[in-house]
Amino acid sequence: xxxxxxxxxxxxxxxxxxxxxxxxxxxxxxxxxxxxxxxxxxxxxxxxxxxxxxxxxxxxxxxxxxxxxxxxxxxxxxxxxxxxxxxxxxxxxxxxxxxxxxxxxxxxxxxxxxxxxxxxxxxxxxxxxxxxxxxxxxxxxxxxxxxxxxxxxxxxxxxxxxxxxxxxxxxxxxxxxxxxxxxxxxxxxxxxxxxxxxxxxxxxxxxxxxxxxxxxxxxxxxxxxxxxxxxxx
Numbered sequence: 001x002x003x004x005x006x007x008x009x010x011x012x013x014x015x016x017x018x019x020x021x022x023x024x025x026x027x028x029x030x031x032x033x034x035x036x037x038x039x040x041x042x043x044x045x046x047x048x049x050x051x052x053x054x055x056x057x058x059x060x061x062x063x064x065x066x067x068x069x070x071x072x073x074x075x076x077x078x079x080x081x082x083x084x085x086x087x088x089x090x091x092x093x094x095x096x097x098x099x100x101x102x103x104x105x106x107x108x109x110x111x112x113x114x115x116x117x118x119x120x121x122x123x124x125x126x127x128x129x130x131x132x133x134x135x136x137x138x139x140x141x142x143x144x145x146x147x148x149x150x151x152x153x154x155x156x157x158x159x160x161x162x163x164x165x166x167x168x169x170x171x172x173x174x175x176x177x178x179x180x181x182x183x184x185x186x187x188x189x190x191x192x193x194x195x196x197x198x199x200x201x202x203x204x205x206x207x208x209x210x211x212x213x214x215x216x217x218x219x220x221x222x223x224x225x226x227x228x229x230x231x232x233x
Contacts, residue, residue, distance in 0.1 A: 014088045015095045019115035022125035025097050026059055028115055033060030044100040065094065081106035127185035131178065135169040
């Protein structure tokens with residue numbers, strides 16, 4: 001029998017489900033939803049791809065609670081922190097998917113589930129995601145719709161740059177350059193992570209994982225390096 005997440009008399013709380021992107025966060029939430037009836041939210045450096053695909057019920061996705069949604073709209077960290085504290089003090093369970101750093105979670109110190117995947121697989125999967133999902137036909141339609149409905153987006157330089165990228169990447173994939181695009185994305189991701197305080201000469205294939213504990217960082221499996229990452233694409 002499915003167990004409910006709203007057990008009477010239980011002290012429930014805010015819980016983060018955190019991971020590096022493409023590490024199994026959504027799959028874990030699907031399991032939680034179907035085994036235990038737990039619904040979840042996506043916030044703070046995390047989007048809900050299944051909502052775009054019309055499969056939000058599969059993962060048990062819910063819109064942000066009104067108090068938090070209002071606070072997020074202000075963009076004020078203190079307002080967001082106070083909203084999270086209000087949720088923490090309530091009698092409901094609030095489980096949030098996030099890819100944020102511990103330092104990006106508004107000085108909170110709530111419980112967390114850390115999802116860890118082999119660093120090479122996570123990085124290769126994320127590169128494929130960036131090429132195939134962030135810049136596919138659905139992304140093009142969403143961007144055009146947003147620009148047609150919002151004067152701000154219509155005159156926003158970043159929106160036009162994103163639209164141009166979608167068209168460019170789609171055209172490149174049509175002429176057989178998908179593998180090159182993924183390889184290039186891997187290079188970019190590795191460079192971005194090399195800017196973090198890591199020694200990539202000794203941890204070439206490690207991927208920095210977001211870990212909600214002060215001073216604690218976990219790394220992906222260290223085995224054969226960048227060549228292994230490319231071979232898994």
